[in-house]
Amino acid sequence: MEDPWQKAYDFAVEVARIAGEEIRKAGESEIKVQTKSSAVDLVTKTDERVEKIIIGSLKKEFGEGTHCFIGEESVANGQACILTDKPTWIIDPVDGTTNFVHGFPFVAVSIAFAVNKQLEFGVVYSCLEDKMYKARKGKGAFCNDEKIQVSDVQEIRKSIIISEHGTDRRKEVVSKIFSSMQKILCIPVHGLRGSGTAATNMCLVATGAVEAFFEIGIHCWDIAAGAVIVTEAGGVLMDVNGGPFDLMSRRMICANEKIIADRIIKEIEIFDVTRDDVQTKK
Numbered sequence: 001m002e003d004p005w006q007k008a009y010d011f012a013v014e015v016a017r018i019a020g021e022e023i024r025k026a027g028e029s030e031i032k033v034q035t036k037s038s039a040v041d042l043v044t045k046t047d048e049r050v051e052k053i054i055i056g057s058l059k060k061e062f063g064e065g066t067h068c069f070i071g072e073e074s075v076a077n078g079q080a081c082i083l084t085d086k087p088t089w090i091i092d093p094v095d096g097t098t099n100f101v102h103g104f105p106f107v108a109v110s111i112a113f114a115v116n117k118q119l120e121f122g123v124v125y126s127c128l129e130d131k132m133y134k135a136r137k138g139k140g141a142f143c144n145d146e147k148i149q150v151s152d153v154q155e156i157r158k159s160i161i162i163s164e165h166g167t168d169r170r171k172e173v174v175s176k177i178f179s180s181m182q183k184i185l186c187i188p189v190h191g192l193r194g195s196g197t198a199a200t201n202m203c204l205v206a207t208g209a210v211e212a213f214f215e216i217g218i219h220c221w222d223i224a225a226g227a228v229i230v231t232e233a234g235g236v237l238m239d240v241n242g243g244p245f246d247l248m249s250r251r252m253i254c255a256n257e258k259i260i261a262d263r264i265i266k267e268i269e270i271f272d273v274t275r276d277d278v279q280t281k282k
Contacts, residue, residue, distance in 0.1 A: 005113065005120050008062070008087075009136055012111045012123045015057050019050045019109040020127030023094060044101065048073050050093035054111065058089055072221045081220065081276045083248065085116045092221040095124075096197035105129070110199040112224030119247075122225030124199045133203040135232035141206050150235040150256035151208035156263045159211035162193045162201045166217040176269040177216075183267040202226025205254050206233035212255035212264055214240055220247050220276045230254045236261055240268050248277040
């Protein structure tokens, strides 16, 4: 029986590489920025241009109207963020925009594909590193065509944990974020890190470089592709309250082992965020 999504998977890898090249070419020329929700959540012309390249290429390849799209810039411009049973692409054209603006060398193109609300594959291209992460459901995870696997560390004290500060600068939110980090650091763990891009953070879990990544306030386009890559590399995905992973909840922990995730969850101070699928149109 012919594989229905292999063509889409291969094309997603190709498009991610094209998008990454566009980001690299933009380089220093795209430093003029607008603001989104806060002074640190920056968007450049590159975001919109790269998303148009990705979605335009996919529509041309698979036919106008046959697939649905959830893209960071499209949602920012008022498109509803609703996952249906239809074949759906979930796209972050430039994950790590603030990194891009400042020349911090972690910027990723993130492309995921879902059918019947289930993620089928994910592609994350860390374009400044030239690392192509990819995974299909049930077929393993890879970086530059080499198979990757989460670490086998089972002791939290021997772990490196990744998290991010997010873009919400309300004092009560920042206090909870740093309180969580402080408590985790004092377990103690080997260290806390952050690359500035959720997609890259998840891929670092998948390669075994770190043991876990958690964040509250991320969006579905930040983590959809990484979710497939982590699970196919042998990792686990959960809600930060210990419940099942929910793509639209805007909160997640992924880890090499459930025992590591469960230990971190005990220290996370949860704060409220609005789900992606109930955001009001701007």
